[in-house]
Amino acid sequence: MDKPNTLREGFLVKRGHLVHNWKARWFTLMPDRLMYYKYDGGRRDSSQRGKILLKGCQITCPFLEYENRPLVLKLVTKTGVEHFLEACSREERDVWAADILAAAESLNSEDSGIGENSPDPTDVGFNNINLSKVLDSMYDVHSGITMSSHVQQGNTYSNCFSGSAVVDWLVFMQFSLTRVEAATLASALLEEGFLRTVGLRSCEALRTAGPSQQLIDDSTALYSFCDSLKKRGSVKAETSLSALELRGKVVKRGYLLKQGHRRKNWKVRLFVLRTEPAFLHYFDPTRDDISPVGGFSLRGCLVSALKDNGVPSGVKGNVQGNLFTIITQSDTRYFIQAPTQEQKMDWIDAIREQT
Structure with a gap:
């Protein structure tokens, strides 16, 4: 890292403001701002392309409104400007979001003395969640989880989704505050028979794991809705990677x-x-x-x-x-x-x- 007060550096793909195309930029997280640069000829351009002030900034992670971009996080500045950033993996996305959120909350707490923007743990209580309503929302054609085709060990499975996609969706829809809580909630859906396992990885976990750890937060563990549900219409499946x-x-x-x-x-x-x-x-x-x-x-x-x-x-x-x-x-x-x-x-x- 170039400067002592640099908190994090790395590539992210950013959506443009005027023309909504996506471009790779080099981002540097500072205690009060997020700066981004263009790489030119294999070397970072010394002049920054923009900056995002973190004071009063709000973060949505995961942000799942881009169907083909599940690794996006959304930042909204104090003035209402929206920024959409995509990471290379779920792990990278979550680490970036955590570091940005920590910097923003530190700035907010300096003004108020407390973290006013921190979510109230009582807003979402797992014990009070109606699993049938969660299932209905997850099964919704327009806002529910995206079903797609997955290839595993030479077998193609259609109309299913990964465990990490379930966790992403539950956090995004605010049924859960954390990934751990979302995995526990998803395990309850699995235990009640609302979801079923697909493929070897998820079947093995269901057989060996404890009641609250039956669903794996992983992209290689596959699941689908129970067979008793009618086939959902208007589902756009991703291209099957059959090669x-x-x-x-x-x-x-x-x-x-x-x-x-x-x-x-x-x-x-x-x-x-x-x-x-x-x-x-x-x-x-x-x-x-x-x-x-x-x-x-x-x-x-x-x-x-x-x-x-x-x-x-x-x-x-x-x-x-x-x-x-x-x-x-x-x-x-x-x-x-x-x-x-x-x-x-x-x-x-x-x-x-x-x-």
């Missing part, structure tokens, strides 16, 4: 910069590392994480770190270190830049485990 290379288990996700093969320009890409089979795909984060713009098998690949002193052969642009290269079995060379030295080594180690 063999996209069936593997996701072991790592993150934003990295990649040098193009033809124009040699650097662009932020969402990289997804899978195992069984081992593949590395990359996506345009301004679009979605469903259709990769590229990828390759890791079988026979060589991955190595590049020295930070000087510009390595084959690398173009004013890059700032943290580079590594992957050479595929077909001798195609990929140049990739991580935001930090630590992330570079983490990616190299994770990729080497799959080669």
Whole structure:
């Protein structure tokens, strides 16, 4: 981190204010503001593109109104300006939201002496929740949870959803204050027979876990509505990822910069590392994480770190270190830049485990 008072740094994808397109930006969280920059040629532009003042700021996480973007958090400033930011994973999204919320509450408490904007734990009481009403809301065509197709161990399951999606939805709809509380509530729905397990992961958890831990807050644990419910209409299912290379288990996700093969320009890409089979795909984060713009098998690949002193052969642009290269079995060379030295080594180690 560049400055001592920097609380957090990293890539997020931001929706524009005037033109509602999505662009990857480098964000820096300070005690009183969130600043964002553009990466130019593999190097962060020294001039900031904007800032978000955190005093009086309100945060919604998860924000699930974008059907194809489940990893968005929403910030509303004291003046009512809305900002929509997307992270590379649920873990990253939740950590960003927690750090931003902590900074905002610290500013608010300095003025009032207490955290006036903190939610009242008595507003949502688990013991007073009507499970049938929760089910009705979850099953609603327009505002309910999105059902989609999932591929697991070569099998395609339709009209289902993941455990983490259930938890996201319960928190977003304010049926629960925390993810732990939401998982407990979802387990109650499962125990009452309103939901059912789909696939091996969720079935095993149901058999071995305690009553309040039957539903797993994880993207690989699948669930659906009970068979007694009539099929819900007007459900838009996501594209089924049926290709063999996209069936593997996701072991790592993150934003990295990649040098193009033809124009040699650097662009932020969402990289997804899978195992069984081992593949590395990359996506345009301004679009979605469903259709990769590229990828390759890791079988026979060589991955190595590049020295930070000087510009390595084959690398173009004013890059700032943290580079590594992957050479595929077909001798195609990929140049990739991580935001930090630590992330570079983490990616190299994770990729080497799959080669």
